[in-house]
Amino acid sequence: MRKNIVIAGPRGRMGSEAVQMVLAEPSFNLVACIDHKASSISSLAEKAIPVYQNPEECFYATEVDVLIDLTVAEASYHHILIALQQNIRCVVGTTGFTNEQLVEMKLVAKENKTGIIIAPNFAIGAILMMHFSKIAARYFPDIEIIEKHHNQKVDAPSGTAIKTAEMIKTVRESKAQGHPDEVEVLKGARGAQDDGIHIHSLRLPGLVAHQEVIFGGEGQTLTIKHDSMNRKSFMEGIKLSVNQVFHIDELVYGLENVLDLD
Amino acid sequence: MRKNIVIAGPRGRMGSEAVQMVLAEPSFNLVACIDHKASSISSLAEKAIPVYQNPEECFYATEVDVLIDLTVAEASYHHILIALQQNIRCVVGTTGFTNEQLVEMKLVAKENKTGIIIAPNFAIGAILMMHFSKIAARYFPDIEIIEKHHNQKVDAPSGTAIKTAEMIKTVRESKAQGHPDEVEVLKGARGAQDDGIHIHSLRLPGLVAHQEVIFGGEGQTLTIKHDSMNRKSFMEGIKLSVNQVFHIDELVYGLENVLDLD
Amino acid sequence: MRKNIVIAGPRGRMGSEAVQMVLAEPSFNLVACIDHKASSISSLAEKAIPVYQNPEECFYATEVDVLIDLTVAEASYHHILIALQQNIRCVVGTTGFTNEQLVEMKLVAKENKTGIIIAPNFAIGAILMMHFSKIAARYFPDIEIIEKHHNQKVDAPSGTAIKTAEMIKTVRESKAQGHPDEVEVLKGARGAQDDGIHIHSLRLPGLVAHQEVIFGGEGQTLTIKHDSMNRKSFMEGIKLSVNQVFHIDELVYGLENVLDLD
Amino acid sequence: MRKNIVIAGPRGRMGSEAVQMVLAEPSFNLVACIDHKASSISSLAEKAIPVYQNPEECFYATEVDVLIDLTVAEASYHHILIALQQNIRCVVGTTGFTNEQLVEMKLVAKENKTGIIIAPNFAIGAILMMHFSKIAARYFPDIEIIEKHHNQKVDAPSGTAIKTAEMIKTVRESKAQGHPDEVEVLKGARGAQDDGIHIHSLRLPGLVAHQEVIFGGEGQTLTIKHDSMNRKSFMEGIKLSVNQVFHIDELVYGLENVLDLD
Known part of the structure; x- marks a missing residue:
């Protein structure tokens, strides 16, 4: 069963690499993107990937397993709260969250028993x-x-x-x-x-x-x-996190807490 | 309280480094050596260190906390069994023990509730x-x-x-x-x-x-x-093992099982 | 006085880097390209760079100081003979010339007292x-x-x-x-x-x-x-050769013979 | 024909390595040492090496081809002037010469047409x-x-x-x-x-x-x-200099001027 994935921030430096990675990984299925500028992303697959400006609309129109968010703190925080409330797991590379935002995301993840991995460094x-x-x-x-x-x-x-x-x-x-x-x-x-x-x-x-x-x-x-x-070095960490986020039901901060280091 | 230490094999390449290390470490006290060639070792301290050919004699004449054995398998095995039966802890850098010898040393350590660390590599x-x-x-x-x-x-x-x-x-x-x-x-x-x-x-x-x-x-x-x-790289591992062997009451094989690696 | 440069092979991996390098270097002036597929190259400058399929036509229509050739042996050999006969200096990164081709190019360079630098490695x-x-x-x-x-x-x-x-x-x-x-x-x-x-x-x-x-x-x-x-590592060597080729009037093979190594 | 060598400063850190090197090199023959403390050096060869306090006495009593001087500036300067005047070539690892001393040694070397190599670093x-x-x-x-x-x-x-x-x-x-x-x-x-x-x-x-x-x-x-x-890294440079000093008839400063670097 392929995992349905939405990428927020597909035109950024990390985001565009993530688009390539998700398209290339057979067990992943890029179903949509979220971007403040609506358009569509031409895929290597047969169909173009729709781009939504509004996350609610995106999640309403699409069956989503995981949101990969590579935007900035304010936008990312907004996307994540909506996603978690709909039991959509999150893998987040955004930095610069405030402590209040982190506490709130932790709470919402717990309430909805939905996994979220936030990592400032995916290498x-x-x-x-x-x-x-x-x-x-x-x-x-x-x-x-x-x-x-x-x-x-x-x-x-x-x-x-x-x-x-x-x-x-x-x-x-x-x-x-x-x-x-x-x-x-x-x-x-x-x-x-x-x-x-x-x-x-x-x-x-x-x-x-x-x-x-x-x-x-x-x-x-x-x-x-x-x-x-180059930025490809971050993609293995994102891929690993997308797979691991299915095994948790709370917020995990830092890739070191996703890896098996014993 | 300084730890009383006997070194077996004090004239070997590892052994002579160990003599220097034990003499230089304030919490250690070199009380005797065991060597197939009896003589005495001139110490940096005021007194010469006695050298015994016979381990029974050595342990009888001396108050010993730890035996550091850096000889060869056959001799080392012999020294260790005698030491363990007298509740003298062992730190051993000898390689080439047979499986039978390892099993026997494990058994004797357990029976006497005395710690022994054997490591093929102390670096x-x-x-x-x-x-x-x-x-x-x-x-x-x-x-x-x-x-x-x-x-x-x-x-x-x-x-x-x-x-x-x-x-x-x-x-x-x-x-x-x-x-x-x-x-x-x-x-x-x-x-x-x-x-x-x-x-x-x-x-x-x-x-x-x-x-x-x-x-x-x-x-x-x-x-x-x-x-x-140079061989000084092994001395930190021996020093650490001499301190750790007081906290165990069985045989531990490999320095990796002495270190805190979590 | 800027040097007028033609690049042969502008769409190749080395050639496309060379186009960027020449456009970025203030003392160089990219006047045309030679490619088996005619088109034009959009420049960072105000005007598009014309692309010729035929080297004679290119050199006839354009004032050229140096040809940078980054194509394959057969095409390169053809371009070079025409260039040298018109006293156009050559900087060549092509490999795989036959001995006969090298001897002939050496001869034509000498006859026309025109410098040519051929280097299998410009790093x-x-x-x-x-x-x-x-x-x-x-x-x-x-x-x-x-x-x-x-x-x-x-x-x-x-x-x-x-x-x-x-x-x-x-x-x-x-x-x-x-x-x-x-x-x-x-x-x-x-x-x-x-x-x-x-x-x-x-x-x-x-x-x-x-x-x-x-x-x-x-x-x-x-x-x-x-x-x-990355291939940018070759561009400094090409740049240096373009400048040095004005100081020689024969064929020099190997970047080591262009550098001052004493 | 083996080269007869005198070492000044045989008990220093560099000097004692040089003694070992000269004794081990078949084409070299350690004939004497100069030291402010007279004694003799037990050689690996059959005979003990005589040690002189006085350089004149040393050079008078012994057939010498090369003086290797690894002492301090004042002593070294004194040894070198005497050696050069007797056409004994010098290889010198001493640092800290004054400009006046360097000028004087250069002059004496030239007058006596005798080679001397002074190098602050023999590695x-x-x-x-x-x-x-x-x-x-x-x-x-x-x-x-x-x-x-x-x-x-x-x-x-x-x-x-x-x-x-x-x-x-x-x-x-x-x-x-x-x-x-x-x-x-x-x-x-x-x-x-x-x-x-x-x-x-x-x-x-x-x-x-x-x-x-x-x-x-x-x-x-x-x-x-x-x-x-370790200091063995200097011995190859000293050995090379002992061989090269036969091919010069003046003062050369710095090992870089002894090496073939073209």
């Missing part, structure tokens, strides 16, 4: 990198993070690097690394610090999005590295 | 690499292992690479990787295979002992890499 | 990797090459890996590497060999095109690595 | 890394340097990283890298800067001495990496 490799780093930090508290991105990126360090350090801090006792008398002959050489964890940001043309977390112990180092080449 | 980083690889393989079944060693190593692939592939196979369905029409223009280019997992062995002067496991998915790769510089 | 980084490898091999004769590509690639090793080994062999005495008693426990583990140089080919989804050449010496290793993300 | 791999970086910087002006050392190192960046940036600056026009509006969310994330070249220093237990220079261009990166495991 399974990045999620594994952060999870493994948290375990390794228990045994190797000396840690340096190197993240590398193309030179069009404005902020340093990357959000993933900051998140990785945050996660590590939950298991690692605060410590100063390096030699106690360490001297920076050139300022900034030892990078940024978060609770003693050093973070280094490289920006070059030719890079895409890369991060490695290096753990040092006596006589050994352990390195966990993720290289992301 | 925490290598254990983590293998554990993480097993988790990652669930989501990324396309895997290539590269292991690099100095050119004095005779066998290829390394035991760790073979073990890593074995562990991955317990969670990964058998699959052929690469292009279905793949052609080796030069024979051997695609490396060795175990159930479709490719393994590549490099041997060069200047290398020590290194392994990386690379997982490929759409638009991303995840790499887990361990670099071992 | 400057790859050319530097090979050049540096050739120098390093003089001092480090123990060498392993790892090349990594996406799993849609059929042949292994890659052409670049084979070429790198060929270049190294011109300066390195033949030698067997590794331990004299080396044993492959799993067949193929030590990779392919060319004159004792080991080559390992990895194929995974998520990879693009990568190669590293590792040199081992006592207590040290030197690694030269090239990562190619 | 061939490091010299090649710097040389290749200088060439690559012509074509890839966007550069990031990562250097990694054990956490006992006090200063950051390392001397080699600073030297690499200095060398690159001789061929690269000053430029600011990264996005013009770049923001450091955590201070220091983008590392140290020298003329726009970014330098990142990592310090961890388990590391030894490593540096990589990464060059970014459109769609590609080129990486040159040197890993040094």
Whole structure:
């Protein structure tokens, strides 16, 4: 039995990849899209995919199993509440929800016993990198993070690097690394610090999005590295979530809570 | 309260490192050694460390909390049975035990309610690499292992690479990787295979002992890499085991079962 | 003074990138294209770029400084002879010329005192990797090459890996590497060999095109690595060649002979 | 014909490695040592190696082809002048000479038509890394340097990283890298800067001495990496210099001027 899927935000960067992915996956059936600009999406299949501006109308006209929402917080929140009330499961890549919105969505999911997975990052490799780093930090508290991105990126360090350090801090006792008398002959050489964890940001043309977390112990180092080449890297996580959302009846936040990590 | 420790095999490559480690660790107290050649070991402390040829004699003359055994299977088996019967905990790095010996040691440990940890590999980083690889393989079944060693190593692939592939196979369905029409223009280019997992062995002067496991998915790769510089890399694992062996009352095999990996 | 450029093969994978590059470069002026299918190319500039099926007609109708040819050998050879006879410089990325064709083009270039650069690989980084490898091999004769590509690639090793080994062999005495008693426990583990140089080919989804050449010496290793993300990597080499072809009056084969490598 | 060699500073960290190297090399013959503390060095050969406190006495009593000097500047300068005046070739790893001392040694070498090679770094791999970086910087002006050392190192960046940036600056026009509006969310994330070249220093237990220079261009990166495991990495450079010093009759400064790099 194929799963009937609606994609909200089909013209965005993530959304257009998701359209391709759903069309290519034999067990998925793209039945409609939701977009603030109505039109239709020409499919690889025989029929064009209808695009609705109004979610109520979309869900009324169509048999839907799962809503994949890749829009922005305000629109996404609106779509999700309507979907959950009609027992339509949700897989959501939107970021920037307020705490109030999250609490409300959790409540509505529970009341309607309908699964919803919200993940700020659907790249399974990045999620594994952060999870493994948290375990390794228990045994190797000396840690340096190197993240590398193309030179069009404005902020340093990357959000993933900051998140990785945050996660590590939950298991690692605060410590100063390096030699106690360490001297920076050139300022900034030892990078940024978060609770003693050093973070280094490289920006070059030719890079895409890369991060490695290096753990040092006596006589050994352990390195966990993720290289992301393009947005296709998010599609496996979305596909996995569409399948897993059938097995839950509440809100799950974060792809790490969808994966089997034991 | 310092832990009283006896080391069996103090003149071996691992044993001599262990002597240094125990002498340097303030919570440990090296009270004696067991060696087939009697003598004494000059300590950094004020007193020389006595060396016994006979384990019964050693344990009779000395108050012992933990035996660290880094000898060979036959000798180690003999030492362990005597130690366990006197409720002396054991941390063992010996490999090559027969199944019968393992069963017997398990039984004696249980009867005497005394903890014993046997680990073929005490490098925490290598254990983590293998554990993480097993988790990652669930989501990324396309895997290539590269292991690099100095050119004095005779066998290829390394035991760790073979073990890593074995562990991955317990969670990964058998699959052929690469292009279905793949052609080796030069024979051997695609490396060795175990159930479709490719393994590549490099041997060069200047290398020590290194392994990386690379997982490929759409638009991303995840790499887990361990670099071992010298035998000091095993000492953290032995130290951890000496502390953990006080919390168990049976035989535990493999450092992975000593670590907290959740 | 902007350089007037004609591109042959504007709809191919390399050609379409070249069109973008020439349009974006302020010192270049895309005046026409040559394609077996006549049409016109909509430019970012105000005017459409005319496309000619016939090179004579193209060069007759247009003031041309440089022909960039990215077609196939037979067509390219035909275009080049006509261009050189009209003192139009050529930058050529076509592979597969016969020796006779190369000799003839060399002759015609000389007779017409007109520069032509033919390069099978315009990725400057790859050319530097090979050049540096050739120098390093003089001092480090123990060498392993790892090349990594996406799993849609059929042949292994890659052409670049084979070429790198060929270049190294011109300066390195033949030698067997590794331990004299080396044993492959799993067949193929030590990779392919060319004159004792080991080559390992990895194929995974998520990879693009990568190669590293590792040199081992006592207590040290030197690694030269090239990562190619997309065809944009060839455009810098084409741009450089368009500028350099004004300074030569004969045929130069290989980007390494255009670069300043001293 | 074996080369008769004297080593000055045989008990130092470099010197003791050099003693081992000279004893192990069949074409070299260790005839004496110079040390401020007289004694003798037990050789692997049948005879003990005499140790002289006084260089005049040493050179008077012994037939010497080459002096390897691995002491400190003041002592080294004194030894070298005496050696050159007796036409004894010199290979010198001492750093910290004053300009006056360098000028004087150059003069004495020339007057006596005797070769002397002084090199602050005998690791061939490091010299090649710097040389290749200088060439690559012509074509890839966007550069990031990562250097990694054990956490006992006090200063950051390392001397080699600073030297690499200095060398690159001789061929690269000053430029600011990264996005013009770049923001450091955590201070220091983008590392140290020298003329726009970014330098990142990592310090961890388990590391030894490593540096990589990464060059970014459109769609590609080129990486040159040197890993040094121990002082043996310097011995190949000393051995090479002992052989090359017979082919020169003046002072050559820097191993890069001994190597064939074309």
